[in-house]
Amino acid sequence: IVWGGALGLAPADDMIIRVEYPLGVDPFYLPSILAKKVAVGSTHVVLDIPTGRGTKVKSVVEARDIAREFMDLASMLGLRMEAVVTYGDEPIGRAVGPALEAREALETLMGRGTPDLVNKAVGLAGVLLDMIGAGGRNAALEALRSGRALRKMREIIEEQGGDPNVRPEDLPVGDKRLTVRAEEDGYVMFIDNSLVARIGRLAGAPRDKGAGVMLYVKVGDRVRRGDPLFTVYAESGARLQAVEKLLEEALPVSVGRGAAARMLLERVLPKPKTITLLER
The missing domain is CATH 3.90.1170.30 (Pyrimidine nucleoside phosphorylase-like, C-terminal domain)
Incomplete structure (x- = not known):
């Protein structure tokens, strides 16, 4: 996985994202996601649509509609795309935040990932490998277990000027x-x-x-x-x-303590006041 956010692949989109992310909104997600794929010359794309409570997409029906919109636009742009509706009722893995997620990604590639994160990563990679006739999910799992995926990630890190021998604990939090x-x-x-x-x-x-x-x-x-x-x-x-x-x-x-012992999970209190933090 290579992040292109600092490469200027879609400058207008980068400016929009800098406004959208702190506000928690994403009205231009179709062009935003596909712009960078087209810019780097992608030919095959797998779209992950997390679905469930607390995600942007609440139901499988809604996810299917979004998937078809993406696939129609991708086809017009000459991309071969497949979409996958994935479980989103709780966070996948354990980490949220740049350094914490980078630590977790390395740990997963080193064979220490949580089962749900491994399952999802291998599943998505398997769809892409299947699209190009390279073996599917089993091939992705073998690449992870054999260490080939980790070696490739270290090659990518080195090509980008980083330390190819970096350890998860080396990343400051x-x-x-x-x-x-x-x-x-x-x-x-x-x-x-x-x-x-x-x-x-x-x-x-x-x-x-x-x-x-x-x-x-x-x-x-x-x-x-x-x-x-x-x-x-x-x-x-x-x-x-x-x-x-x-x-x-x-x-x-x-x-x-479980539904049988505790049917009332919590009392609902008035909506908390919005917290605004200003920094110089």
């Missing part, structure tokens, strides 16, 4: 941290994608590369009182304080 722990024994009932993303932005991501959220649990996991649920990383104390205020009103991870 924010030194201002807040860990939220379970307040009771039970099971993880729900993880709010949109709130996790909002916390990441409030902490400074993606502008602050070391900011973000690291999740320690998945839906269905059993936890004990005091177990860590997630840690927020920030590069400034002011941003971490803003996150603390938000967490006083809402938590992205809900823990309960």
Whole structure:
């Protein structure tokens, strides 16, 4: 995977994204996504459409409509595209934020990835390999398990002027941290994608590369009182304080004792006030 955001592939789109991302809006996603694919001369494209609670796409029916819009436009541009509707009811993997996600990507390529992230990555890569007649999902899984995928990533890093021997722990993350722990024994009932993303932005991501959220649990996991649920990383104390205020009103991870023991998951309080953080 090569990120083209700093290469000036679609300058107008880059300017729009700089406005859209902090606001959490994305009205031009069709041209935004396809512009860079056309700019680099792509011939085959796999479109990932995460679908579920807390994602931009709420239902499979909506996902299909979006997929057809993309495929129609891609066909006009001479691209061969396939779309895949993927599970999006909770975050895939554990990391949110540039450095944390880069750490997790390296760990996954080194064979230490979470099952859901490995499954999704191998599945998407398999679709692309199948499109070009190169073996599909099994070939992708073999590339991961054999270390070929990791070696290729290190080649890419070296070509871009980075350290090909970089380790996950070499990537610096924010030194201002807040860990939220379970307040009771039970099971993880729900993880709010949109709130996790909002916390990441409030902490400074993606502008602050070391900011973000690291999740320690998945839906269905059993936890004990005091177990860590997630840690927020920030590069400034002011941003971490803003996150603390938000967490006083809402938590992205809900823990309960199961539907049989606890039908009421929480009391709904008035909508929290919007937090605005100004920096010089």
